[in-house]
Amino acid sequence: MARLSLPGWRALAGVVATAVLFGLYSWGASLGGIGHLLGFVLLVPWLLALDAGRSATRAALSGWAMSVAFVAAVLGWFGVAIATYTGLHGVIGVLVVLVAAPLLQPQFIAFALVRHLAGRRHGPVLRALAGAAAWVAVEWLYPKLLGDTFGHGLAPSLWLRQFADVGGAAGLTFLLILINEAVAAAIARRRDGARAVVRPLAVASAIVALMAGYGAVRLSMLDTAPAAGEKPLRMGMVQSNIVDYDRLRREMGAYEVVRHVLDTHYAMSHEAVEQHGVDALLWSETVYPTTFGHPKSEAGAELDREIQHFISAAGVPLVFGTYDIDATGEYNAASLLEPVPVPLTFYRKTRLFLLTEHVPAWLDGPTLRGALPWTGTWRPGDGARVFPLRLADGREIPVLPMICLDDVDTGLGIDGARLGARVILGLSNDSWFTAHPAGANLHLAVATFRSIETRLPQLRVTSNGISAAIDARGEVVARTAMGERKLLIGEVATGAPPTTLMVLWGDWVGRAGLALLLLLSVFPVVEALRRRRARVATTPARTDAHARIDAVVLTPGWRIAAGLLRLFAWCGLAWIGIELLTLPDAQSNPLTRIWRFAGLVLAPLAAAWAIARAFVATVRIEGDALVLEQRERRIEIPLDNIAAVEPWSLPLPAAGAWLRLASGRRWSHGIALADVSALIDALIGAGARPALATARATPAAMFARVRSAVPRWRIDHPLAKFVLFPLVPALPAFRLHQQIAFGGTFGEYYTFGLKAYVIAFLIWWASWAIGLALFAAALRIVVEAGTGLSLLLRRERAAGVRATLEAVARLLFFVGVPAWLLLRLLSG
Known part of the structure; x- marks a missing residue:
């Protein structure tokens, strides 16, 4: 029997240690407290093990092992829950998810492999960036079944999680990976002296400080309380704790189960209206387990009328889970029912649970249905939809319904915010979490990020927990426990949410990660270009005394005019850019933007160009004089009369220099040219004072030389x-x-x-x-x-x-x- 080598044991120990820390991290994130701080170090054991690997094969195997270990430590309950749902033994369910671990958590394999390949060519900084980019890019390209990502573990941290409105949970994941890489680098270099340890730790601390500082500033800008004179939305959420419909049907009969469910919701809803004065009611996913508005029997039609009559008597609107149907199939849906009968409004669940709710067409067929009789037949909806929730006091609040797994989809929340939603309404049936509260806590944590990313408050109800009211900070301001029957009254502000980068740009971090990987994939070409440019830069500068240099000769007045024109154009361009990023309405009027661009940018640039063309000149040395030739003018300055060359500190309208004459006075005109050092070299080569060379060491001259060298x-x-x-x-x-x-x-x-x-x-x-x-x-x-x-x-x-x-x-x-x-x- 082959024995595992010492490096093999170390690699295995790194995987196991990180998996254990992941387990503690997920548990800590579920319960709050300081468990989320483990996120700063939990990858470190595995990273150190990866650093010891010498081949891409070992890196890929380590990634596979990490995906399996992660599923075992964090998502073991998921296998048991699936087994319970399908009627299998719990052990079989766990084995299934362990085998499927690379499909459930593919980012570990991609991270390990890309990190190893990047490390062969680049240093630790680019290696860390490439690995983090691979992680978030894979999670964007291949959305995971439960929508989980590393960054969700920061949900308990009020300050740190606020950064999600910039980059979403994926942005937090990216930063956490970089922090872990820095800590691992510090440990790996501990024998190289204090400076080698302090540098990466300083980087890690800076990232944490950036996140916390942004969070503190953002929190100071957010006002989750209703504005003066603005009433909050007061919602009654019914958590009935009625689960296991199949067992109840066997015991009570199908009609009696529906009767029991509705009577329970009627009683709790009546309490919400009469005793708590709610504005609206929210019932959970599929609480009405048949097609509302499209009855399949006379008994179903009678129940439809009964619900409408109840809402008409209560005088408040109701959003509840039901089914919808059309010629193509049946949908898991949410319906808005108003006191005054109006045409029904439905939202159809977009993100269906694979196999249990929906089977892709390419996989569907009699063979699969025969082997897995519990597979679902629902069809997915077509994306986010916003309802107008009309209240009895005349207010009309745009709401975004999200059903169960919809709230793990970043894009749906962003689309709803763009459609003008003011509140997210979540409906879920989390009964399969009954024996696994870790799953319910994970679902709630993931859902809170939809509120942070969009700054929309959220009211979510589940059949048996965890129901919650969540404000724009991602703070759970009211909640229920698992397995209890409770009427939860939630109040949230409904004012216009502040603009976030996530709403403006969408789920951009994964795309940016993919772009970085594409750039790194062509890095050999870039590296070759860099070497070629470096050779050009190190080639001795031409000092031919008869070299011709293109320039623009300007008086101080004309230089100021041209410089101000170019500065005005840059400011105009910046203004247009900021307006496009911060004011979405600015994108809807292209003609206004085009005229503004023409007036603020093109016109001043054209005027500055005209000034330059009017004073263009050729500079060369003839004999013992510096000659500047313009269209109808020739200027000669004796070389021995040039005491110094003074590069312009501010390169406006371009790089250039003044000439200091032997008399101590400046020459009346300035010379704008690409490389001041080339002029200095030409002057010295022709016999001018060697002291002119000191000007080459000024920052402006060095900057101009580097620019012209490329x-x-x-x-x-x-x-x-x-x-x-x-x-x-x-x-x-x-x-x-x-x-x-x-x-x-x-x-x-x-x-x-x-x-x-x-x-x-x-x-x-x-x-x-x-x-x-x-x-x-x-x-x-x-x-x-x-x-x-x-x-x-x-x-x-x-x-x-x-x-x-x-x-x-x-x-x-x-x-x-x-x-x-x-x-x-x-x-x-």
């Missing part, structure tokens, strides 16, 4: 980037618009003529050009800031760093934008 590509020309390239996204987007709005590619042309068609296309092209200009500006900020930072930290590598940043920015712009658009089109 040549721009032809596709970087503004005409290519902002005139031609916008056609790439604009053409498919415009065609899709024509298909949707007019029924064909040339629909608007056939309907309104060529002029309208061309104008519509130009609006789409201009809108994309503006969007790409904003994106390019953001990338430019990153490139320039990265260049400046590299000059401060590692001056000798600044040119290589800039070359890499330019290449990455180019990839993000010319490859990332089409890839993002393609993903949007594929995802609908």
Whole structure:
């Protein structure tokens, strides 16, 4: 029998230790307290074990083992619950989920494998980023059955969980992984001295401080109390604790079970209205276990009328779980019933539980149904829907119903917020958690993140617990216990929620993780470009005294004018970008945005360009003089009269320099040129004072030299980037618009003529050009800031760093934008 080696035992110990910590973490998250703090260190044993691995195969095996160990430690109850539902023995259920662990938790395998491959080429920082990106990208591409992620464990922390309105639970997962990587790095380097330990720990502390600081600031901005004069929504939630309908049907009969359920809900609802003065009632998922409004029998029709009569007498609206039906099949649904009979409003559950509620068409068939007779036949709904909840006092509150697993779907909550919802109404039948409260607590924790991400308060009712009222901070302000019959009265504010990045951008962290992985996959190409650019940067500068240098010769007044114009254009672009990010309504008026862009950005840039063209010059050295030639003017300055070159500290309208003359006075004009050092080299090479060389060491001159050392590509020309390239996204987007709005590619042309068609296309092209200009500006900020930072930290590598940043920015712009658009089109 083969014996496990010492490295094998260490790898196994790392997996087991992390699994145990995960178990404690999930239990601590369920009960509150400080258990969530384990999230900062629980991956560390496994990370240290992964670091000891020497092959991709070992990394993948370790990821598989971690997925199995995680399921055993955290989701063992799930196997027992499934076994109970299907009538199997609990041990068999646990074995099934252990075998399916790589399908239930695939992120462990992807994380381990990507982390190992990234570590072969890159340092620990990029390795950590790649691993975290793989984790969140897989969870985005492959939504898990229970919607769980690492970040949900921070639900008990009031401050830390607030960061979810920036990146959702996936963003918390990403940051927690980085914190664990930093702690593991500190432990691995403990023998390398205090500095080697302090650096990663400082990074971990900074991330925690960032999360906590953001949470504190965000909490100070949130006001969960109703505004003055605004009444809260007061909801009566009926937790009947009636479960196991199949057993009750066998004992009482189908009709008597429905009768028992309805009578219980009538009694508790009457108490809510008469004694607690609620505005509306909320009953749990499938509480009415037949099709409401589409009766299958006369007895069903009578029960429908009875419920309507009860609500009419109570005088408050009711949202309750039932079934809906159409020609294609039956749906798990929520219905809104009002005191005054009106056409019925239904929401159809979107995220159905695999096999127990729904079987995909490609898997369905007589063989499967014969082997698994308990498989469901419901059809999935078509996404989020917002109801107007009309109250007796005249208020109308838009509400977003979510049924059971719907509340683990980040996208549904975001879609509902975008549709104008003010409150989330959750309906669930968590009876299969009866013997497994850990599952009910997990479900509640996951549901709270929908409120944090959207800042919508939430009222959720379950058949037997845990029902809860959740405010915009994700705080459970009222709740029930498992297994109790209780009427829960929940009050939440219904004012307009504050805007969150998650609502604006959607579930963006997983997509960003995938984009990072795609970039890293082409890193060998980027690395080759970096080396080539670095060689260019280290090539000695040309000092030919007769070299011609293109420049712009400006008086101080014209320099100020051109600089202010360019600064005004940048501020205008920033204003447009901020407006688009923070005011969703700004995206709905493209003509206003186009005119604003033309006036605030294009016009001042064109004026600055005109000034530069008016004063363009050629600079060269002839004999013992510096010669500046313009269209109708030639200026000669003797070399021995140039005492110093003073680079402009502020590169506006571009990089440039003043000339200090031997008299001590500045020459009356400034010279704007790409590389001040090239001018200095030419002057010294022609015999000017060697003291001029000191100007090359100024930050402005060094920055200009690094910029000029990395040549721009032809596709970087503004005409290519902002005139031609916008056609790439604009053409498919415009065609899709024509298909949707007019029924064909040339629909608007056939309907309104060529002029309208061309104008519509130009609006789409201009809108994309503006969007790409904003994106390019953001990338430019990153490139320039990265260049400046590299000059401060590692001056000798600044040119290589800039070359890499330019290449990455180019990839993000010319490859990332089409890839993002393609993903949007594929995802609908």
